[in-house]
Each structure stands twice: as structure tokens, then as C-alpha cells.
Amino acid sequence: MDISEHYMQLRLKFQHIQDDQELHITIGELAGHLCCTMRNMNLIMNKFKENGWVSWSPQRGRGKKSVLVFCKPAAAAASERFDQLLYANRMEDAYEMASSLPPLIREQLVHNLQHLFGLRSNEGMEGRTDTLRIPQNTPFKTLDPTQTAMWGEGFIITEVFDRLVRYNAERQQCEPSLAVAWESDREGRRWTFHLNKGILFHHGRVMDASDVKFSFDRIIEDPANPSRAMFASIQSIEAVDSLTVHFVLCQPNFMFPDLLSSLYASIIPRDVQMEPLRPIGTGPYRITRHDANLLVLEAFPSYFRGRAYIDRVEVWQLPHSDWPENAIKQRLFPEDTPRAVEHEIQGGVFMTFNMQKDGPHQDLYFRQAVRLLLQSDELTAASASPHIKKAESLIRGPMREVRTIAPSVERDAVQTESGRSVLEQAAALLEQSSYQGEHLRVWVEEGEQMESDMAWFAERCAAIGLNVTIVPGDPVHAVYHHELQPYEIIYTGEVFDEHVMRSLITMYTFGNTLFLLAMNDYWRAELAHECEHIVMIREPALRMERLIQLEDRLIEEALILPVYSFKEEHAHDASLRNYKIAGYGLPDLRQLWIRRKSGSLTAEESSETETSYPVYIPLW
Template sequence: MEVTEHYIQLRLIFSHVHEEEEVEITMGVLATHLCCTMRNMNLIMNKFLDNGWVRWSPQRGRGKKSILVFRLSLQEVAGEWFERLLHNNKIEEAYTLAASLPFLIRENVMRRLQSQFGLRSDQSARGRVDTLRIPQETSFETLDPTQAVVWGDVGIVAEVFDRLVRYNAERDVCEPGLAMAWESNPEGTEWTFYLHKGVLFHHGRVLEAEDVKYTFERILSSVDNPCKALFGSIQMVKTFDDLTVRFLLKAPNFMFPDLMSSINASILPRDVEINPLYPIGTGPYRLVRNDPNILVLEVFSSYFRGRAFIDRVEVWQLPEAGRGESVIRQELFPDGNPHAVQHEVQGGVFMTFNMRKRGPHLDISFRRAIRELMHPQAMADALNRPAIQPTYSLVRKHDQGNQRDEEMNPLDAEKHPREVTMEQQKWNEVEEDMAPNVGVGIGVDGSSLVRASAWLKCSNYAGETVNVWVEEGVNMEHDMVWFAKRCEQIGLHVNIVPGDVVKAIYHNELQAYDLIYTGEVFDDHVVRSLITMYTFQKTLFLSVMDDHWRHELERGCDQIVAMQKPVKRMESLLQLEDRLIQEAILLPVYSFSEVHSHHPSLRDYRVMGYGMPDLRRLWVKRSPTAPEESSSYSAYIPLW
């Protein structure tokens, strides 16, 4: 144990003692407090004195006590030690220290995190080194491109690997990646890709066509591979030489290049069995460290598209979800206003149902009751969060706002007239009963509650408690507090349980739940993202769908990729989404935006679809007046 830790330990024990206040004590008692021998205590005390941290007046003789005076405050010494631990990447030790401190001191110490995140430019023996530090609250589960679905994992996969094709969101086109060109037959059943020469994997071997073949045969040969359906149209992969590979398909697929730009289509080396936490790719960054506290990427100087500017990327795991982010945001830019980048997240927050479990939620009337309880506009009005926008589709361009309200009327015209009459009677009874309590006719909130009650009475709900899983996070959990209150008003009993999204996705922990409240974040290619959501077996949405809906979604996506015109593909996907919404299987609630703030010296700061800055483009315009040794450039990147 370092001498600083001994001093902190004593100051915690004597937290009631002020600086320069005399304490009568013996060396033996101090040794007991520090669980050490008398000899070691004398050595420790001498180091305290050398550092000027204490004054010590020893007294000789039986029964006599010496005088100890602390000169350095707990806040000062703990703060400096916390910062030193962070500087040495001893993150777990730093957080353990912070957790041991009194509340006010802990908050002051944690504010030192502010200086750690963003970009730091240092001069070393090997020249200038630019390091970007990013906070994260979700642990990494897998960096295998065929398994990754959580956006923290996906963000790292995007930097470590390359695909045959790159999607350019600014131009809305597919561009060369590992393949410099590609072509197909007129029927869209054969696609040939021509690879760049001399592309290196991180372990030094040159990329060949056989690596591409190996990558996709690995997917297709595994029954349990979650992205198998995404590439299910592939019948065979052939190589003609080291740089030419051809895909023979079972059916026409005019979206094939778009699918090749997917993270799941990242190319692996055939001569190395993949380690899910330490993969090898061809990307601009190679993975050099990955443990529970920190993940480190270093620039790959031999990258075939040119060396990236940022030399090192460190992703730090923050403890205690929700608290770390508020600390990082406080006074992050004391020297002036930052540049702000507004990022409208594609996708959104939604409610869905565990169609693999028995319960009242299998009744469409019950699901329509939930749809009314989760009414997007009512939630937005009640929560009054500037960053959220009520939505009725996961595709921003398709969102129709309140135009869907009329579709939520409990009197479904397709039903038998007698059933409509019965529902009309129940509607009138519920409207009369609830009017004094919820303010019928006063705003969307009250009217949606009336409709929810009507649907609930039409369902087979018998008063049982419904289990609701909600993705952990302050905002999502606040949403469910609002939802629970609305459920109470119409007599619906719910048990809401926050859960870790990583465990839910990778360890299948949703079987016990009836309702699932989560979100889906798309990348820049929205059409491909929707197809992935409907076919990738580990998305939260698809993991709770029954075999009927899985088959329907896969069949629908097979038809969509066979369409030649992109406009038709989007139209068909929206029709598929509309069907899910009409069946109350998918209940979109709101879309949201994030604000990235960064120092003006960080240039070409562009946010990718998954919420990370594009590290391949980011660079630093260092100020001529910056110190030669080091300089820091703050950046606020919302936690994944």
C-alpha cells in the first residue's frame, strides 16, 4: 500500500479532527488502525513527516501519549490520489477510493473526472500523441461482428473491422470499402466483388478473397448465428483468385451491396480463430486492451485508406449509472462556449410484448389498452423533456404525429356489428365512470385513459399482475413511473423491473416478462437497420417474437431486398411497420436527440449513426500558444 493510501486511511478514521488540531495518541494505536507492525508504523510516520503532511511530537515513558497534527486535508490528498490513479488508468481503484469518502468530498473528487474526458495531446519520446477518452456505462459483452448488437459493442466493431462496402450517409450511396468495385448479373442473383490490393490485417497478413469466403461460410454454417437470416439469400461463395470473390444467391437480392455494408458483414481473418473480446480486423484501429475497467484502441498505421489522426482511444467504464454523466457535464468548458453538434438519433423508444409467453398481452384488446396508456403525445406533454419528440413510427421521415389518434378508437369497424354494439356500451359506461376522475374531454391525456379502460374491459385481463421489463436508465425509468400511475387509474396491476440491456440481449433474460420497454438505435442506413431489427435474432424486439411473427418478418424482408428501387423498399418496410403497429405488437413512443459538445480545436467532428464521433475523420487543430508538453481539448460525448 502506498504511503498516500495510509494517510487517507488515517484521515478517514479521524475525519472529525480538523487540520492543525492536536490529537493525543500512541504509535501503537496508529499501528493498530493501519493493521501494521510498530516498525512499519515508524517508517510510515517518517514518510508523512518528509512530505510535510503531519507534525509528530513523540513522548517517552509509560502512559504518555504523543501529539499528532494533520496538516493536509482529506479532500486535498484524496483528490490528488484519485487523479493520479486515473492518470495511470487504475480506474477501479479510483472509484473504490471515491466510494469510501464522505459524500461532499466524494462529489468534489469525482468532479476531477471532467479533466479526464475529451482529447489530450501530449509530447513523448515518440512524438506527439493524441488520445481521446470516452466514458461508458455499459460493459462490453462481445466484439464478434456477427454477434454484436448493443451500440457500445457496435461502435468498437466499426473501428476494428472493415466491410466490403461502405455506406455514405451524406450522399446516400454505397461506396468502395475493402472492395474497390462490384457488379451483378441482371437478375441480381450473382454478385462479384474485386478487392483492394495489399490490405493488411492487424496481425500483419494480407487480406485475400479466401478471408471473405471464410467470413460468410462461418455465418451460414452455424445454425445459431443471429445474423444468419440477414445473409440467408447466399447459396455459395466462390473465389477466382486472391482478389476476386463471387456470391451466388438463392433468389434475387438487389440490396446485396447495402447488406455488405452492415457491421455484421465485417471481414475476419481465416487463419485466426476469433476471440470475441480481442478480435483482429483490418480497420483503422486495433484493440490492445479490454478489461472490465477500460478498453484501448491504438491507431493502425498501415491502414489501407490512410492513417487516422487520433493515436489512441480509451473507453472508460463509469460506475453507478446516471451519476457519472452529470459530473462530467458540469463546467466542462470553463474557457468559453463549446461547439455543439445536434445528433437526431435514428430509431426511437418503444413498447413491445413477449409473444413467447402466455398472458393477457396475447389478446390484441389488451395490447391496444397499453397503446393508449403509452400514448406518445400524452407522455411528451406530461414529461416535458425538450430532447424528445412524440412519434408514431421508428422512421423519423415517416412519423405522422397525431394523425394516428383516430386509428386508436376502441370501436374497430372490422368487428362484427354485435361486438361493436357491446363495445359501444362498455365505452359509454367507462366514459361515464371515469369522467369525474380523469377529466374526459380535457386534453389527450384524459381521453387516452378512457380509451385504454375501454380496451382493457374488452380484453381477457382478469386482474393479474403484469411484469414489465424496462431498460435501465434515468429517463426510461421515469417513463415507467408515469406509465405505472396511468395503469393504476384504470385498474391494471403492473410490476416494473429495470434491467441491464446487455444481460437481456446476450443472456436471454426476458422470458419472465410480459411487456418490454426499450429502444432501437439505427445507424445511418435506416432501411438496412430496419431489416436488421426484423431479422437479427438478438435484437430485443425479435428476441420476444413468437415463431409466427419471426417467419412473417423474415418473409417480408426477403421480398423487400428483391426490389430494385430503393423507394419501393422503404415503402414496403413502412407497410410492414404499420402492420406491427395496427396489431399493437410495436408501440413507438418517442424519438430523441443528443447534443455533443466539444472544444473548437476538434475539427471535422461528425456523429455516426450509433452516437460516436467518426474517428476516421476527427482531427485536432492545436493552438500555437498551447504548451509544448501537453494540451487538453474537452469533449462531451453522451454515454452509451
């Protein structure tokens, strides 16, 4: 054990003793507190004295107590040891130590974390190195692009892998990426993609058509692969030559290039076994470390679109608690006003039901009653958060200006019982349903806002005699460990990327979305059938109209109860340029660059080898 750990352990044993206050105690009693021998305790005390941490006046003779005075404040000792552990990449030890500290000292450590995150620019013998450090408190479960269901994982995957095509959100069209061009027949059943030359995987081999074939065969030949339904129209794949790939589909699919632009269609090497936590791709960043504490991405110098500007990205796994997030966000910018980037997330928060489980929630009247209890205008008013807004759909903007089908739940309830309150209408629907007073469990995605929503919802349920228990849960465990089975009601959210139409297809067909995990075989088949017909439509506007109609049907069946949309706010130093929000509401690292501070710096500051640029990226 490090000498500073001994000091912290002893100092915390006597939290009630003030600094510079005399403590009368024997060397034997001290040895007992540190579980060591008296001889070792004397050696430890000498080290304390050498460091100036204590004043120690030993007294000779039986029964006489020595005088100990703590000179180093506990907060200072904790901060010093915390930083030592972090810089040694012993994050688990650092967090374990922090969790054992009194709240005030722990809060101070959180405050000190601000200098560790953001972007740091260092001048060294080999030139300048720019490192972006991002905090996160949810460990990555998988970075296999065909399996991932978490938006933080998707953020990493989009930097490690490329797809045949990429989607340009500004132009709203697919553009070349690994493929330089493509064409199809008039029926949209035969697609040929022509690959770029000389593209390297991170392990040094040139990508060819066989890698593309391998990547999709891996999906469509595995019945358990959650991405399989998205690419179910693929009948066969042929590597015509090293730079040409031919797809034959079993039915027309005019969204085929769009689907191939999704992260689930990332191209992987055929000659390397997939390591879910350290995969190999062709992207601008390669993974050089990934363990329980730290994920490191380093710029791939041979990237075919040009080397990324940021040299290194570190994602630090913080303890699984809420205390670091707000503190880091509030204190990263103690003096300067940050440049804020506000982004409205496409998708939103909604409630659904576990249709794989028997219970009263299988009854439409019951689900209608829940819909009325979950009146989103009242919930958002009760929340008073400036970042959320009532939503009647997961689709927003020009695509969703006019609802094509009014949801009958609200229409019928309000028109037939307009003189009654919402709670009275909900109670009447509950009475009509098969609910017999059962105790139902509500799974809510853990987080302050959503747990607060469900506390409000539970009060509404109690008012009409609906017995519910709210259980916060980790979405990672819910998806990858199938932990939704015991719950009747599910409160979660869906985050779309910039291609909303493709995101909707994904939500209804990708097997690892929380929504699809909650659906039974009937609804999964219905959704797959609908999406098969939607991708056969040639005109994008008509496809979008059909997707809106499909969502309206799900809302009418009270299988999706939209509650609100929300905004994320990024904050960064003005020196970071081209900070643009891309897929899943996260920054596009491929575009980010730094204008190093100059001009206004003092001579002392300009001579420093390291410059810090605060950044807050909500990768939670």
C-alpha cells in the same frame, strides 16, 4: 498498501475531526484502526510527519494520550491518490476507493476527471501524438461483428473492420470499400465483387477472396449465429481467384450490397481464431489492449485508405453508476463555449411485449389498453426534457411524412368512446381483455430518463387497476444472458445508423435485437418472410413503402408502441475539425483531425509539450 492509502483510511475513520483540530489518542488505538502493530504504526506516523500530512505530539506514560492533528485535507489526499491510481491504470482500485468516500469528496473527484478525458496532444521525441479519451460505464461484451447488439460496441467495430462496400449517407448509395467494384445479373441472384489489391489485416497478411468467403461461411453455416437470417439468401460463395468473389443467392436480393455494407458483414481473417474482445480486422484502428478497465485503439499505419489522424483512442470503463456522466459533461468546458453538435437519433424509444411468455399480454385488448396508458404526448409533456419528442413511428423525415395505415388501436378507441378520458378507455379495454389482476413485471432499460418514464407509467397503471412492477435492467445482460424471460412488458429503444432501410431489416432479422428477442417463433417467421420479399423489390422507394407498411402492421398489433424520439448532444473544442456524426449517433474517427492551438497562446503555454482539447462523446 501505499502510505497515502494508510492516510486516507485513517482520515476517513475520523471524518468528524476537522483539519487542524486536536485529536487525543494513543498509538495503540491508531494501530487498531489500521490493523497493524504498534511498531508499524510508529513507522507509518513518521512517514506522515515527513510528508507534512500530520502533526504528532507523542506522550509518554501509561494512560496518557498523544495529540494528533491532521494537516492534509481529506479531499486533497483523496484526489492525489485517485490520480495516482488512474495514471497507473489501476482504475478498479481508483473507483473502489471513490465509492467509499463521502459524497462531497466523491463529487470533487468526479470534477477532477475532466482533465483526463477529451483529446490530448503531446509533443515527444518521435513527434506529436494525439490521444482521444472517452469515458464509458458499460463494459463491452463482444466485438465480434456478427454478434454485437450494443451501439457502443458497433462504434468500435466500425473502426476496427471494413466491409466490401460502404454506405454514403449524403449520397444515399453504396460505394467501394474492400471491393473496388461489383455487378449482378438482371434477377439480382448472382453477384460478383472485385477486391482491392494489397489490403492488409492488422496482423500483417494481405486480405484475399478466401477471407471474404470464410467471413460469410462462418455466418451462414452456423444456425446459432444471430446474423444468419440477414444473409439467409446466400446459397453459395466461391472465391474465383484471389481478388474475385462470386455469390449465388437462392432468391433475388436487390439490397444485397446494402446488407454487405452493415457492420455484421465485416471481413475477418481466415487464419486467426476470432477473439471476441480483441478481434483483427483491416480498419483504420487496431486493438492493442482490452481489459476490464481500458480499451486502446491505435492507428493502423498501413490502412489502405490512408492513416487515421488521431493516433490513439482510449475508452475508459467508469464505475457502473450515473454520477460521472453529467459531471463530466457539465465541467469539461468550464471557460470556453464548446462547439455543439446536436444529432437526432434515428429509431427511438418504444414498448413491446414478451411474446414468448404466456400471460394477458398475449391478448390484443390488453396491449391496446397499454398503448392508451402510454400516450406519448402526455408522457413527453410530463418529462419536460428538451431532447425528446413524441413519436408515432421509429421512422422519421421525408420517408415517414404520411402514415399509410392508421393504427386501429387509437382510431377505434377514440371514435367509439370519444366522450371518455384516455384512462377510462384504457380501463374498458383492460376489462375486455383476459387480464385477471395478475402482477406483471416491466423490464426497463436502465437510465434516468427511461426509469422516470416508467415511474409515470406505473402510476397510470395503478389508476385503472393494472398491477405492475418496474425493474430496471442492463441491456447487455438482457441480450447476452437472456434475462428477459421473466418479464411480460419491455421498455427499450432502437438506435438506427444512417442507413435507415438497412437498420429496419436488421431490427426485424438480426437475432440479438431486443425486439426480436421478445418475439415468439410465429412473429419471427413472419418478419423474416416479409423481409425476404422486401429485399426482392428493385426500387428503393417501394422497398421503403413496404417497410413502413410492416411497421404499421406491428403498431396495429400493438407489438411496437413508439413513444418518443430523442437527440444526443456532442460537445467539442473548436480546434477539432471535421467532427461529423456517423452510424449510431457517434463520431466518425476516420474524418476527425486537429488544428493545434496557436497564435493566442502565451510564451509559457506554447512551450508546453501537452495541449488538451475537451470533447464530450455520449458513448453511454
